[in-house]
Each structure stands twice: as C-alpha cells, then as structure tokens.
Amino acid sequence: MRALIVDDERLARKELRRLLGAHPALEIVGEAANPIEARAAIGALAPDLVFLDVQMPGGSGFDLLASLDATPAVIFTTAFDQYALRAFDVSALDYLLKPIEPARLAHALRKFDARLQPVPAAQAPAADGKVFIKDGERCWFVALEQIMLFESEGNYTRVYFEANRPLLLRTLNQLEARLDPERFLRVSRRQIVNLDFVTGIAPGPGSGMVLTLKGDVKVPMSRRRAAEFRQLNGL
Amino acid sequence: MTMPIAAPEPFPQSPPIPEPAVPGTASQSGQATTSSRDYWLCQCSGWAILSVISVMSTGQDALGPMWRMTVVKLLVMGSGLLLSHGWRLFLRRRGWIDRSDPPVPRILLGLIALSVVQVSVLVGTDVLIRDGALIADSDATTIVIALCVLWYAVFLMWTLMYAVVLSRRRARCFELEKLELEVSVKDAELRALQAQVNPHFFFNSMNSIRALIYQDPDTAAQAVGQLAGLMRHSLRAGQAPTVRLADEVAAVNAYLAIERHRFDERLQAEVEIAPGLDAVPIPPMALQTLVENAVKHGVEPAIGACRVRVSAVRDGGRVLLTVANQGHLKQASASTRLGLANTAKRLALLFGAGAGCTLREADGWVVAQVVLPQEGIQEAACAR
Numbered sequence: 001m002r003a004l005i006v007d008d009e010r011l012a013r014k015e016l017r018r019l020l021g022a023h024p025a026l027e028i029v030g031e032a033a034n035p036i037e038a039r040a041a042i043g044a045l046a047p048d049l050v051f052l053d054v055q056m057p058g059g060s061g062f063d064l065l066a067s068l069d070a071t072p073a074v075i076f077t078t079a080f081d082q083y084a085l086r087a088f089d090v091s092a093l094d095y096l097l098k099p100i101e102p103a104r105l106a107h108a109l110r111k112f113d114a115r116l117q118p119v120p121a122a123q124a125p126a127a128d129g130k131v132f133i134k135d136g137e138r139c140w141f142v143a144l145e146q147i148m149l150f151e152s153e154g155n156y157t158r159v160y161f162e163a164n165r166p167l168l169l170r171t172l173n174q175l176e177a178r179l180d181p182e183r184f185l186r187v188s189r190r191q192i193v194n195l196d197f198v199t200g201i202a203p204g205p206g207s208g209m210v211l212t213l214k215g216d217v218k219v220p221m222s223r224r225r226a227a228e229f230r231q232l233n234g235l
Numbered sequence: 236m237t238m239p240i241a242a243p244e245p246f247p248q249s250p251p252i253p254e255p256a257v258p259g260t261a262s263q264s265g266q267a268t269t270s271s272r273d274y275w276l277c278q279c280s281g282w283a284i285l286s287v288i289s290v291m292s293t294g295q296d297a298l299g300p301m302w303r304m305t306v307v308k309l310l311v312m313g314s315g316l317l318l319s320h321g322w323r324l325f326l327r328r329r330g331w332i333d334r335s336d337p338p339v340p341r342i343l344l345g346l347i348a349l350s351v352v353q354v355s356v357l358v359g360t361d362v363l364i365r366d367g368a369l370i371a372d373s374d375a376t377t378i379v380i381a382l383c384v385l386w387y388a389v390f391l392m393w394t395l396m397y398a399v400v401l402s403r404r405r406a407r408c409f410e411l412e413k414l415e416l417e418v419s420v421k422d423a424e425l426r427a428l429q430a431q432v433n434p435h436f437f438f439n440s441m442n443s444i445r446a447l448i449y450q451d452p453d454t455a456a457q458a459v460g461q462l463a464g465l466m467r468h469s470l471r472a473g474q475a476p477t478v479r480l481a482d483e484v485a486a487v488n489a490y491l492a493i494e495r496h497r498f499d500e501r502l503q504a505e506v507e508i509a510p511g512l513d514a515v516p517i518p519p520m521a522l523q524t525l526v527e528n529a530v531k532h533g534v535e536p537a538i539g540a541c542r543v544r545v546s547a548v549r550d551g552g553r554v555l556l557t558v559a560n561q562g563h564l565k566q567a568s569a570s571t572r573l574g575l576a577n578t579a580k581r582l583a584l585l586f587g588a589g590a591g592c593t594l595r596e597a598d599g600w601v602v603a604q605v606v607l608p609q610e611g612i613q614e615a616a617c618a619r
Contacts, residue, residue, distance in 0.1 A: 009439070009497050015446035034538050055435075057538045079438035098442040 001113075002029045004047040006038040006064075007077065008056045012098065016051060016077065019105055026109065035064040047072055049112060051096075054078040066134035066169065069178070071141075075108050129180075133159060135166035145183065148213055150175055150192040160217070185229070187211060187221040270404075278316060285389075286312040303365050307357075310364075314356045315386075319393050322349055332398060346394065350387040354379060357386075432469055433527060436494075443496045458496060461489040472519030476585065477615050480547060480554075481513035483522045487545060490523060494530055502534045506545040515547075515554050516615040517607065518581055522547075525558040525603045533560030533601065552609030553589070557602060564596035578605075586611025 003026050007013045013031050020026055029045045032038035035058050042050065050072050052061040065071055076095035094108045129144045142161055149160040152172040159168050176186060187193050193211060200212035209221040221229065289308050293301065326332040331342060358379065361369040372378060440462055447455035468486035484506065491504045526545060534541045544559045575594055582590035582605065589608030
C-alpha cells in the first residue's frame, strides 16, 4: 500500500511518519506541504491513500480533493476543525485528530484495508467509484452509483443524489469520460441519467422519449439519442 | 352646620415622601442626602398646600373671629406634619412599609390612633384659642367623629403615597441592580473567552511537541515550559483587569517560540519593546490576541515566509502597541469588526476616551495598533 502525507507543518509530517512506522505494510511514497505540491504528487505517484491536513496555506484539503479528477482514498488529519468537519459528511471518510492516537490510526488503516481487499491490486484507486463534491461550505463524498442524474450548467454540472443538488466544477463531457457506460446514459446534450434510477419510459414529443426517474423526475431524451437507444435495445 | 377646621375639599396633594436609599446600592451617602431632602421638600410643600386650601376654605359664616380660626388651622397642620413624620419613623422602625407584604390591618389600626391623636390636638387647640367654639356646638360628637374620619382619610392618603414612592424607588434600585448584574455577567463572559486558549493552536502545538520529543528532547522540554507559561498567563487574564506589559510580552515570546516550531522558517517574528515600558498596564491578552491574529491571517495562509513585527514605543505621553504582518487585509468579516469594536470598548473603559484600536493595510503589511493615552495609563496603574 502506498501512501502520501500532506501537511503544511514539517513536525506534523514527521510525527505521522513516525506513527506509520508501526505499519510496515504501508509505504510512504512522498510528502507535500501545500495543495499545489499535493496535486502534483498525487498525479505523479498515484498513491493508494492520502493523509490530508484540512487547513493548509493556499487552500483547504477539501478544495484539493474537489479539484482532483480521480479521488484517491483519503484519511483527513486535523487538529481542531470542528466547523470544517461539521460541513462534511464524515461518515463517508475517515479523519484523525492531531495529536494522532496510535490506536485510532490502526483502526482507520484496518478500515481502509477492508475496503481495499475486494478490489484487485492492479485497479486504480479512482475505480473506487466515488466523487468528491464541494459546493460552498458543504462537502460530500458520493459513490457514483448513488447519483441519479447529472445536469449540465455551463462549466458546472448539477449532481442529483438523495435530496442533494450540489454543483460540481466539471463539464458534463469531462464527467462522461469517467462514467461507466453500462450504467450511465447520455440522454441529451444537457443530461446523463443513471439507468438504475429509471422507473418508466414513454414516447415524447416528436420521435423523442421521456424517462421517468425515481422521485418522479422527468427527463426528456433527444430524438437522436432516442433512436440510438432504441437501436441499442432492439426496440 | 359648617366644617370649622376643614380638611381639603378637592383632596390636596398630600406629601409624597421619598425614602433613603435601600442599603447596598451604589453611592449610598449621596443618594440618602438627596432622598432626605426630597422627603422634607414633599412634606413641607404638601402640608403647606393643605394649609392654604384649609385656610382659604374658611367660610364667612365661620364661628368666631377669622384670625383665631386661621391660627387654629395652621397649628393643626403643623401637628399633622409632625404626626406624619412620627408615623414615618414608626413605620420604618417596625419595618412595616419596607417589605412587599405590609401588615395592612395593623397599619389601618395605627392610622385610627393617628387620626384620634390629631383630632385631640385639634380640639385642644380650639379650646385654648377659641374657647372651645367647636365643641360648643349642639352636635359636638358628630363633628368630632366626622373630623376623625376626615383625618383618617388624610393620613391614609399620606401613607398610600408614601408607599407608592417607596415601591417605585425599590423598583428603580432593582432595575439598577439587574443592570449591574448583567454588566458583570458580560464582563465575566469576556474574561472567560480571553482565558480560553485557541484549541486549534493548542492541539497543533501538542502535536509538534510530540514530534519534538523523539527528534530533539531538549527543545521539546523547552516547548512544554513555553506552553505552560502561556497557559498560565492566559488563565491569569481571567482575573486581573490589567497586566504589566513585560508579562504580556513574555507570553507573546513564548507563543511565538512555539509557533516557530510549527511553521519553521515560514514565521519570521521580531519583537521590539522600547526600554522603560515594562510596567505599563495593558488589558491581559490584548497584545497576545493581536499576535495570534497576525499568525492566523498572515503566516498560516502563506506558502512562503511571512514576517510578523511586534513593537511597543512611547509616543509623547502615549504608548503605541503595534503588531504587523505581511499580507493583505481581507474584507473584514462581521466577527473581526465585532472583535475590534469590543477591544476598542474595553480599552476606552480602562484607559479613557483617548484609547483605541485600529486595523489597516499599508505597503503589503497589515497593521494592528493599540493606543494607550498617558492619563489612562496612570489611572489604570493606580486601579491595579
């Protein structure tokens, strides 16, 4: 397992390195002192796991995650960022309070191990299938299969899941390249639908179609896409 | 039949009497003198008005010569004044009037005695001066009873007014006490806030120190001492209104030393205190809070090095405390403004109107400055 340590304080990095010495299975492949270095290191080293400080000069750990195309597995480290953590659905990710308790660290690593087990080692960590979304003060770490609908809004994409509708700073085209075509269908220039959420299909205006999603959300399908869809499914 | 010694027809303004201050309130002596003066003013003017109305109401058909009648009335009013004063002393001695549930039946009985005494005085004077013209009348008993009732009413009114004035005063005192209490609660809250060590700083420091224990035990030991000193100083902030500048600077130095472990070369701090300022009194944590802010808004967000300059100089009679950090002033948030306003208010309370606190940006530096005026420094030093 390859890990990256991101923290702006030299002593904090050193301390985490010392604590991780008790976990020889984990190889520390690099360190970064700010989000810019961290971005470069994640791109170059493709770590399995990132220990990420929440507060850093040049942007928070959340900002860093939100700017990444592929989100690696993350364990947040923080001294006292109750507000930052409250804004964030902490159940989705692990976090450790500094000074870090060795027992808490071991627990977090065990959890990480368990999650990693079923995935073949060769697979990239991004295949974890999660996307990190930061909209204003709120953050989410959502599994892709939980997302019902992506809707283009210029350079942004609105993401529909559960009752949340946050904006993601990605174009719909960027997202489409990452999504599993078996599950996600581009129904028009503006929308991508998760087929698991489709509850009904009806003919729409012209020779188009209208999809009904869970929660009675109606999504029109363009004529061209509808033709492709019919062909694909032998309709 | 006529009413010889008439009590007022439209009931006159009986003397509303103020009461000396309730014990335990501020500026007791001054208030007591004022209220005692107010009492006599009301007493005299009330009885004077009563006298005037009484004398004027003497009808043409009054018994006997006018002047004798007038003399009797004036004497009776004088006795009314004395009796009511005696009644007040009695009420206060017994404590019947100072409480929220006065013994009403006893007071009413007392009022009967009072009116009987007053009517006796009246009859006595009448006998002496007018040869008892009053009781020479055929139905003297009726007249005497009527007079008793009348004077009973007068003293009852007097007592009611006295009670109203008293209760109003008590309500005012209560308000005042409540206000004082509120102020002291606010003050306590502020002090508690000051005594609080910023948890973000505290836990990060603990983390650095733990790293140092393995890497450089001597420095770690030193850092523990520095953190302890800083904690002690901030706890003391909750107790004293001011501290010596030298003590505050020691805390600032301890703080900067700890932060240097955390930020390494990113924090470049200089502290310059002009000689002779050690004993200058300042609000505890005033300088320390500014330095903490400089680190938080200057050093923490900076990727490279950030300079922080702390200085104290004498400028004429004033003392200027300055904390500057490289960087830019962000659009001051509501909380920052509130913090600044609070600090300015505290300074003004302690050091007078010439004191203040400002925050500005100049040439790539954010500069926070506290001004302590000379007179204020002397006063605050005396108050310690």
